[in-house]
Amino acid sequence: xxxxxxxxxxxxxxxxxxxxxxxxxxxxxxxxxxxxxxxxxxxxxxxxxxxxxxxxxxxxxxxxxxxxxxxxxxxxxxxxxxxxxxxxxxxxxxxxxxxxxxxxxxxxxxxxxxxxxxxxxxxxxxxxxxxxxxxxxxxxxxxxxxxxxxxxxxxxxxxxxxxxxxxxxxxxxxxxxxxxxxxxxxxxxxxxxxxxxxxxxxxxxxxxxxxxxxxxxxxxxxxxxxxxxxxxxxxxxxxxxxxxxxxxxxxxxxxxxxxxxxxxxxxxxxxxxxxxxxxxxxxxxxxxxxxxxxxxxxxxxxxxxxxxxxxxxxxxxxxxxxxxxxxxxxxxxxxxxxxxxxxxxxxxxxxxxxxxxxxxxxxxxxxxx
Numbered sequence: 001x002x003x004x005x006x007x008x009x010x011x012x013x014x015x016x017x018x019x020x021x022x023x024x025x026x027x028x029x030x031x032x033x034x035x036x037x038x039x040x041x042x043x044x045x046x047x048x049x050x051x052x053x054x055x056x057x058x059x060x061x062x063x064x065x066x067x068x069x070x071x072x073x074x075x076x077x078x079x080x081x082x083x084x085x086x087x088x089x090x091x092x093x094x095x096x097x098x099x100x101x102x103x104x105x106x107x108x109x110x111x112x113x114x115x116x117x118x119x120x121x122x123x124x125x126x127x128x129x130x131x132x133x134x135x136x137x138x139x140x141x142x143x144x145x146x147x148x149x150x151x152x153x154x155x156x157x158x159x160x161x162x163x164x165x166x167x168x169x170x171x172x173x174x175x176x177x178x179x180x181x182x183x184x185x186x187x188x189x190x191x192x193x194x195x196x197x198x199x200x201x202x203x204x205x206x207x208x209x210x211x212x213x214x215x216x217x218x219x220x221x222x223x224x225x226x227x228x229x230x231x232x233x234x235x236x237x238x239x240x241x242x243x244x245x246x247x248x249x250x251x252x253x254x255x256x257x258x259x260x261x262x263x264x265x266x267x268x269x270x271x272x273x274x275x276x277x278x279x280x281x282x283x284x285x286x287x288x289x290x291x292x293x294x295x296x297x298x299x300x301x302x303x304x305x306x307x308x309x310x311x312x313x314x315x316x317x318x319x320x321x322x323x324x325x326x327x328x329x330x331x332x333x334x335x336x337x338x339x340x341x342x343x344x345x346x347x348x349x350x351x352x353x354x355x356x357x358x359x360x361x362x363x364x365x366x367x368x369x
Contacts, residue, residue, distance in 0.1 A: 134218015
């Protein structure tokens with residue numbers, strides 16, 4: 001019987017996980033450019049590198065790839081930070097590569113979408129290093145090199161486990177040639193089974209073999225820890241946002257350049273409070289409010305800003321914005337009065353030039369009635 005995850009749901013629509021695609025491409029490129037060709041090149045049993053690296057001989061032909069693995073794979077017996085990084089992109093065979101890349105393909109897009117491009121890079125490499133540390137902790141004196149993306153991919157699985165508790169995994173289940181079906185299971189069931197059945201239990205029962213259980217556990221746990229911190233930060237930000245007044249949220253959105261968000265928050269703020277904003281922030285906000293059907297609130301805020309006083313340039317900008325809002329609302333008479341005031345308070349300004357371009361048509365329309 002076999003059980004093979006083949007997809008997950010839901011996935012972010014229209015999102016391209018460039019980081020995960022780049023990681024996948026790099027791993028495949030290393031396999032095609034190094035693993036395959038070097039694996040076909042035999043190394044003489046008297047090559048001094050075999051003795052310098054303490055590479056066991058006499059167990060069969062040694063290839064140039066075997067030598068590279070011993071040179072650049074991570075060995076707890078002789079740890080190196082550079083080897084810790086290079087080992088993440090080396091694989092022992094096609095099956096080893098395919099399994100890791102399948103899991104990267106299934107789970108990586110959601111993680112990258114949630115953490116962002118830079119966050120995905122940092123977490124992938126960081127949990128990969130944590131995986132190396134986990135392997136070294138369980139096998140501190142091992143002279144054998146560890147290679148593969150399994151630890152870093154396990155880190156992504158740990159992130160996924162925490163941040164996507166309600167997602168489903170699509171898996172192929174079968175017993176060839178008797179039956180085959182595709183089933184859907186909660187993602188946490190599948191990932192929990194991977195951690196406990198495939199890694200923790202073998203360690204507890206002293207299983208031996210080529211699998212770096214410590215790397216898988218270290219990567220998964222570190223990824224879950226990072227995700228827990230991300231989730232806690234998100235909760236704290238949500239609580240902070242709820243604790244802010246609507247006006248505070250308007251100001252914060254304006255500072256971030258998010259005019260539409262500011263307009264949405266400003267739809268429950270009084271015109272008088274909005275009118276206290278700097279003119280440079282109020283005028284685009286008023287325009288956005290009017291476009292949301294809040295023209296009366298926008299015009300009220302502009303009137304309060306005019307009553308507050310200020311420079312002629314500010315007054316011209318406020319009158320022009322009021323005129324444009326009134327014009328879009330179909331009140332040509334009131335719009336004309338606002339535009340005329342622009343030309344009166346600051347006749348040499350850019351706002352006055354904009355008003356003059358509109359006034360002839362408006363005055364002509366009024367005169368023809």
